[in-house]
Amino acid sequence: MEYRPPSLKILSLAEEDRPREKLLLKGKAALSDAELLGILLGSGTVNLSAVDLARLVLQDVGNDLNELARLSVKDLEKHKGIGEAKAITIVSALELGRRRKESEPVKRQRITSSRDVYEIMKPHLLDLPHEEFWVVLLTRSNTVIRTLQISSGGVSGTVADPKIIFKQALDHIASAIILVHNHPSGNLSPSQADKDLTRKLKEAGTWLETPVLDHVIFANRNYFSFADEGIL
Helix, strand or coil: CCCCCCCCCHHHCCHHHCHHHHHHHHCHHHCCHHHHHHHHHCCCCCCCCHHHHHHHHHHHCCCCHHHHHCCCHHHHCCCCCCCHHHHHHHHHHHHHHHHHHHCCCCCCCECCCHHHHHHHHHHHHCCCCCCEEEEEEECCCCEEEEEEEEEECCCCCCCCCHHHHHHHHHHCCCCEEEEEEECCCCCCCCCHHHHHHHHHHHHHHHHCCCCEEEEEEECCCCEEECCCCCCC
């Protein structure tokens, strides 16, 4: 009988060599197909680590991920160490990959004027009976990353916490932001509180190298832009 050296268990490996830790330390691109599949498996057998088991599965399909994706739950269960739960996990992950490949990339909108901001915010703020404060996160080319609601208040006001606003900007690696809030009354004139907040956020954005490009007051049928009016 051919001697086969015992396989190392994942937990006995150096930390930087364990798939999960390796992903965290070096990023997902640093992992091999077997290591990624090993993470999905979670565990192996008495004699095989999860990565070893993954290598065997991949060998059976010629190391072709497209062939692996064609396997059914029953096909995967033929491998010792892969039960129904593990097989379902693998099939589900590969199906997500297939759907991602087939899905059309969403075309992001680019802000070229205050009117663009108004149109983007219509679905969120039109005809609201209360005030809400939003932020539009932008790339360096003024392409919209996300629009995020910061707060929701009453008929005459809402709170906008600068810490929350810039945390969202930093979390999404935004290069610039646009502030937006609505006036349910339809009044387009900014209050003194609006002006004070805008000044405070503009100063904070300068320090964080995430400039505030505009503050738009949304009033259903029209809007007011701090940048257009030269008071930003």
